[in-house]
Amino acid sequence: MRGSPPEGFVDFVVARGPALHRTAVLLTRQHASAEDLVQTALAKAWRSWGRIEGDREAYVRRIIVNEFASGWRRRWRGEVPTADLPEAAGAGHDDQVTLRASLVAALATLPPRQRAVIVLRFFHDLTEAQTADTLGITVGTVKSQTAKALASLRVSEPLREPAAPVDASRKGWTR
Secondary structure, eight states, rough: OOSOOTTTTTHHHHHHHHHHHHHHHHHHHHHHHHHHHHHHHHHHHHHHHGGGOOHHHHHHHHHHHHHHHHHHHHHHHOOOOOOOOOOOOOOTTTTHHHHHHHHHHHTTOHHHHHHEEEHIIIISSOHHHHHHHHHOHHHHHHHHHHHHHHHHHHHHHHOOOOOOOOOOTTTTTOO
């Protein structure tokens, strides 16, 4: 892997690197693991850069998802990160930070394949066919995994809204 980068590789990494990192963060739930995952995917893409036909981002994203899935199967899950994501400073960001943390926590409750389908379909706006192609599964599997994941997210504890406070002036009224 020594020498000069393949033509267009550096421009691709600069332009699409942040999006690839966001995908990896949503999959792994950890910034450091996401960085490792993207680095591994880009190293693999580097080797075959000249032979990639079609959408190079989809190719690299598929490497990310495959590496995530293979790492999930062999990784020891006994380690739990202890640091919380820092809160954003300033007024108005608290709701966004809370919502983002809730979404990430809810995604963490999904199995890896369902999480990958949700990330690709709804965070990257891929079609069912593009998602199926990226993951190497059928469109029917994408549909069923999406339905199962959304059903799980609907009842997910991190996404439950707190009960609305009762207005004392509206005694006896129900919502």
